[in-house]
Amino acid sequence: MASEQKSTKSSVIRRLTRYALLYKLRIAAALLVLCCAVGAELAGPYIAKTIIDKHISSVQLPWYEISLQQAAGSGTPYVELDGKAYVRNDWAQPGDQDAKLFGADAIRRAGKEVRFMQLGGAMYLIGGADRYDGNWSLQTGPGQGEAVAQVSRSGEAPQAYPARKLSASEVVSLYQYDTGAVFRWLWLFVGLLVLAGVLHYVQAYALQSTALRIIQRMRMDLMRHIQQIPIRYFDNTPIGQVVSRIANDTEAIKDLFMSFMATFVVSTINIGGIYIALFLLDFRLALVTLIFIPVFIVVMYVHLKFSRKYITVMRARLSDMNAMISESIAVMPIVQAFRQERARLDEFEVLNEDRYRNNVKQFRVFSLSSRNFTGLVGALFTAGTIWYFGGQSLQTAISFGVFYAFIDYLGRFFQPIIGIFDQLMNAQRAMVSAEKVFYLLDLEGRELEEAVGLPRPQGHVVFDNVTFGYKEGEPVLRGITFEAKQGETVALVGHTGSGKSSIMNLLLGFYEPSSGSIRIDGANIAGMSKQALRKHMGIVLQDPFLFAGNIKFNVSLYNEGIDETRVRQALADVGAAPFIEQLPGGYNEPVVERGSTLSAGQRQLISFARALAFDPAILILDEATASIDSETEGLIQRALQVVSEGRTTFVIAHRLSTIREADLILVLNRGEIVERGTHDELMRQQGRYYRMYQLQKGGEKPAAGQSVG
Template identity: 75%
Template sequence: MASQQTVVRRLASYALIYKVRIMAALLVLCCAVGAELGGPYIAKTIIDKHISSVQLPWYEAKEYPALAQTMKAVELNGLIYYRSDWLHADSSEARQQAIRSGWKEVRFMQLESGMYLINTAQDFDGNWSVQPATAAELSGAAPESSQVTVQVIRKGAAAELYPARKLSSSEVASLYQYEVGPVLGWLGVFIALLVIASTLHYIQAYTLQSTALRIIQRMRMDLMRHIQKIPLRFFDNTPIGQVVSRVANDTEAIRDLFMSFMATFVVSTINVVGIYVALFLLNVQLALVTLILIPLFIAVMWVHLKFSKGYIAIMRARLSDMNAMISESIAVMPIIQAFRQEKARLKEFEVLNEDRYRSNQKQLRVFSLSSRNFTGLVGSLFTAGTIWYFGGQSLQTAISFGVFYAFIDYLGRFFQPIIGIFDQLTNAQRAVVSAEKVFYILDLEGVELENAIGLARPEGHVAFDNVTFAYKEGEPVLRNITFEAKKGETVALVGHTGSGKSSIMNLLLGFYEPSGGEIRIDGRSIAGISKQALRKHMGIVLQDPFLFAGDIKFNVGLYNEAIDERKVKQALADVGAAGFIEKLPKGYDEPVVERGSTLSAGQRQLISFARALAFDPSILILDEATASIDSETEGLIQQALQVVSEGRTTFVIAHRLSTIRDADLILVLNHGEIVERGNHEQLMELQGRYYRMYQLQKGGDNNKHETAHNQPTSTTS
């Protein structure tokens, strides 16, 4: 298997195909995050600049009421009050004169349940609180009905008492009369940013996820295209279910990587970066403190990845094994039920399922401990510590309340993307493991499919010259095979199971390469011919006919534009299939389910013959094609073959020797070697292996005939 770094690079190479769309989505995402993160900063501005600004220093004016006509001012009980920031914002001569006049500084403070005016204190630092008012504490002065006593405690000093007046609701509203408009404006900006952020998030999510689907679509096509190039040796030793799992399940897991993890990781990373930018803009010292969280979470993620990877690999392997077992069980269900193996197969499946369950449980424990629980705990502790630290001192002397509010808001937002990354780590690991399996298939050596259009039709002269072949090195199944089949001849291969008959045909079709010797067609070695060109003018009929899902016409023509409906019907008529097809409800358009299970074995074989004949091959291969056909159907096929084999080189692999009596050449194989050769009469004269095989089959057929003849006939009374 490739290393994780290599896998990640190859996954990135697929993503780079759509780099323009991804970069556009990321740019939109940055804008969306920026709009989203503007909310706390707007709240901070509203709090500090407009809501908390009432507690800035104010100046009580008695001598210059005309100044109120040229700048902002608030009138309470006949007195004019100017806020310090209003004065500093005005550079006129009137402002300079007001500052030089030494106006008295006053404060409006929010204490407990109301707003209070304090105009007698010289210093306004410290912690203020409301105290019961008494005449003695006010130096004998009788307090007004709206006055109370306020107490201030300063560091290292005794408590001080000052008179204060509680403002009415209308007076409080007067203090904020100039802030309502700006606050509403900022709220409008905030709502606009929310709408913009939502719209941009939709655009980036749709773009990223549609791009992810495109990536997986391309990867599936690459995988399916490459599977068809892989030599048959790979499929000899690989369960079909595992290959299906690569195309279906593993690519789906990779899709989750691009759709979920990539989007979450990118969104979270941009969010974290944006939050840190905002934190540094708010307060550098606070932002520096939060930097310790990054290495902490990176360390926890590393531990999470280290321990959970092994469990995820086992889970994916068991899923592949389960798919292979399911595929095999469905394919051989009649055998399983006939030999009562249901419980045994179920027990085997249960072992795989239990192993996957246990690995999943272990992975969930790692995930539960290192994801939300840890992140939530750290986030809560850090937030609580921040509140405790600043709660123990005056916010106005440490940081402003707006900064404190924005900091807590950003801090809460900081842990959300971290949790999002943790939640997607499992998908990412599952995708990497699946990608390793997919790339393993893609890295298998394959044979490129070449265009066979325009290639000349071969005469069909086939020669095997001292050919040797082995599926496994050191265990040859064919030894020094030499024979010649001239144009139009019929060559039959006979022998016991495993003698090498099908292996010879597999070599002729180019499914395997010989270990030694040479195979020639029309005098040209097939080693230098593309596989598509080699098979373009070959037809093959197997012992177990395979029909595709579709209709009967499709199963004969198979997308070949040169085979029209007329040729399809002619081919079916030549093999004697027209009779039963025309009796079907939809005739030639009758639907065929997977593997043609609604048709009999003989009917499927006739359609398979018609398929081979419709392609008009110069070389026809019949691999035990009559083994599963009844005598009546066999007679139809023999009649059709006499017509279609004329002018074609035909190879017949048969156990039923009666079907090859008219062959021009019969090769008798034994343990991968040709031990006898000749036509039927010549081999019978030799009285060797072929003679004994023929006599044995003939005797068995005669016995069957006699047994059937001697069966009592039932009568009815």
């Protein structure tokens, strides 16, 4: 079972990857822009480190006190205090006029080493010490006269040295050669931030628009494939579940590409860039942080393992809820008429409660393993880093700039980890949804083939010993054999479940017979394209379906061969023109979903006009007069005569009075033809058809010698 799930998961990942590879160039370009954006963004802490170490903290480097004459002659930058020149150790460059002055031996001869230190909130000049390592402190506070700085070293007695307090202007003069460089670094820092923002916008737009394209492609594939799936699938699948696959499940997959993929890629590149920066800063610290990767991988694995089952149930319940909502809305009049509102609410509440409980469990796993765990690990490691290096001299163990940059990068390191955790739920939801979508796409279907230019058949239909069952071993039709010649009308009658609609479903190619054959003009329909088979067929249902649009559209159905003139003529021929011309919009009158603003008879007439406009060779009328009143039935009967003229017509009827003129009447019982003939022939037999007809006529028998025709 586990290996099967693993195989399914890998298959889903491969198929999602194939969809992504359709737009590989756009994704590659977005990732390249992303790398540039991350590089620009991650340069910030390094720039800050450079500013701190080379300019702000550089005042604590060794300084050398020399005479103004020596300093002026060397051409090296210096700071003047109390008639003396002070040169910082890093200001002597190899190309200077007298760089040798700043060699170790020359310094000892020319002057003395001093230090500028911040003690007690002020900057002091300290000189005279032979060494400047150790812990320095201000022995006497600022006051009249010179202060005293004391140094303590392990194993040695404390020593005191005179310290001169610097004024604010003198402190500023120490940084006079660093100000320009600091501003240049700051401008570079701001420029990189702006560049990173622009690049992040470009890559986000590119990735997300690509994700939308991927989902658009997937939805079109799904919608296209649904039209190829055999009708048998829809017999056993609630409509709401199919709608949920196309709408909700593809939306969840969209989150995978838009949110998780973008976050995962951004986070991975960020983490990679951060590790590069950490190794450049300090190799030891970077090695320690490597332990985070396996730790977080284990936590993510545990998170995925426990939360997957909850997300699977949540998606299943959402699908069930959609199916129930769709069903409830479709049969709302029945629900209200039989006062079933409370029962439907209770049933919905059970589904909703189950989804809620699993959602809570999933969030519990998410809360324990995502931000809380990551934040705790990050805080503990940061505290440990500060404790470890805080107990040592920052100048000997690590520079303050490196320490600052490391803490900054460390904080940035945990942000992408948290981002990945936050998107794991979307990723799991998307994987579960993808499994359902690909299951639907994997259902066997037939490719839609073009049926342009096919000749119109004569309409000679033969059923030859056809047997069929919706479930294997449970036939609903047995040995059905009959012939309908061109232009004839064949009526099918029988009680509910006798197999009338099943015969028409086989003729339309919705199902394949278990045995026997169905031929049209001598050709077996089993080898025909379904589009070619149905191109010259028309059907009128008991409850005709009208699409949202207008009346003209519901007749032509986007068929380019049916123009407005043909639409008007078809509506006039079936007798629908008078009531349509009285509507406010006439032939352009809007039709709401299912045509609920029109009466049953009006909808039926429009469906007859649709069949007439398409000019089918074979016409199927499925109880087309079963749900209309007697007055409208007269209009329908005349429309039926117009529509069926010159066509092979099959009529499924409960009202036997509507099929008296049929050329052949087939009486079915439990999937078998038990009687056949014309109306007069069947009445003379006084069998099943005779009893059905008399029952509908109120039990009246014809008088002796009176014709039953």
